[in-house]
Amino acid sequence: MNAFIRAENLTYAVNGRKLIDSVSVGFDPGAFVAIIGPNGAGKSTLLRLLSGELRPSAGRIAWSGEPAEKFSPAQLALRRAVMAQGAALAFPYPVHEVARQGLAVVGRRLPKTQADKIVARALAVSGAQHLSHRNFLTLSGGEQQRARFARALCQLKAAQGHGRFCQALLLDEPTSSLDLEHQLALLGAARAIVASGVTVIAIVHDLNIAARFADRLVVLAGGRVVADGPAAQVIDEALVRKIFRASMRVDRESETGLPIILPQINSGRDIHAQAFLERF
Numbered sequence: 560m561n562a563f564i565r566a567e568n569l570t571y572a573v574n575g576r577k578l579i580d581s582v583s584v585g586f587d588p589g590a591f592v593a594i595i596g597p598n599g600a601g602k603s604t605l606l607r608l609l610s611g612e613l614r615p616s617a618g619r620i621a622w623s624g625e626p627a628e629k630f631s632p633a634q635l636a637l638r639r640a641v642m643a644q645g646a647a648l649a650f651p652y653p654v655h656e657v658a659r660q661g662l663a664v665v666g667r668r669l670p671k672t673q674a675d676k677i678v679a680r681a682l683a684v685s686g687a688q689h690l691s692h693r694n695f696l697t698l699s700g701g702e703q704q705r706a707r708f709a710r711a712l713c714q715l716k717a718a719q720g721h722g723r724f725c726q727a728l729l730l731d732e733p734t735s736s737l738d739l740e741h742q743l744a745l746l747g748a749a750r751a752i753v754a755s756g757v758t759v760i761a762i763v764h765d766l767n768i769a770a771r772f773a774d775r776l777v778v779l780a781g782g783r784v785v786a787d788g789p790a791a792q793v794i795d796e797a798l799v800r801k802i803f804r805a806s807m808r809v810d811r812e813s814e815t816g817l818p819i820i821l822p823q824i825n826s827g828r829d830i831h832a833q834a835f836l837e838r839f
């Protein structure tokens with residue numbers, strides 16, 4: 560299958576430092592791919608390059624075989640929706656207006672009743688319906704995250720009225736502030752969206768969650784892809800120790816081979832940090 564989004568030899572440098580270094584990776588239609596890796600690995604930078612927010616210093620990104628530079632912002636908005644990490648808002652919009660911002664480019668010509676329906680459904684799917692009239696700026700971190708997910712869903716849904724395109728949903732740590740119920744709800748919604756043919760690319764820190772919801776993991780470290788494949792193949796104790804510098808026990812589910820990653824208390828501290836804590 561031809562990748563829907565393909566990055567080839569992608570490099571992004573700031574002041575001579577390569578934050579992304581010769582990354583080649585493809586994303587198929589209808590796949591759920593988790594990008595994992597330690598803090599500072601370059602995950603958000605890669606997502607911002609894929610979304611078109613950043614221009615690569617070298618290398619190429621193609622959407623359905625067409626160079627990304629060919630697409631206007633409006634054409635890109637039809638093909639991908641982005642949920643960035645904690646994007647700030649300048650004004651005290653109610654939550655339904657925040658969700659409606661997802662329609663700003665792709666849903667401008669929608670009749671009001673249809674736009675209202677999309678907003679209401681996106682809020683319901685995101686568990687934010689009851690927050691609809693609340694001031695976004697007064698919401699908790701998890702509530703804001705759900706409202707921002709609803710905005711991305713509105714964009715995806717409205718774009719579908721413009722014809723048949725492959726679409727992608729790019730999520731930067733979508734569950735970082737969510738409680739367990741809402742983590743499962745958001746990722747379950749993302750899986751349902753994948754089943755309809757949309758590509759989901761999500762940055763996820765929780766390896767157990769990534770292993771269970773994603774079809775494939777792309778492991779990033781130091782701006783490079785160091786592993787890429789199904790969780791059952793990619794995650795083992797050696798990778799967790801080497802890439803995440805954490806000593807974790809990795810068990811396996813007997814039927815699926817999926818990793819079960821269990822923390823070992825008091826592991827991963829270097830000797831100086833340990834000495835500091837002992838004298839604390």
Ligand SMILES: Nc1ncnc2c1ncn2[C@@H]1O[C@H](COP(=O)(O)OP(=O)(O)OP(=O)(O)O)[C@@H](O)[C@H]1O
Pocket residue numbers: 573578596597598599600601602603604605
């Ligand atoms: N504009 C910038 N100028 C200089 N350095 C930057 C810039 N943007 C990002 N960086 C650095 O690039 C590296 C990668 O950042 P990025 O945000 O992509 O990491 P990440 O893998 O998403 O990390 P985290 O898990 O902490 O969110 C980090 O060391 C960061 O400090």
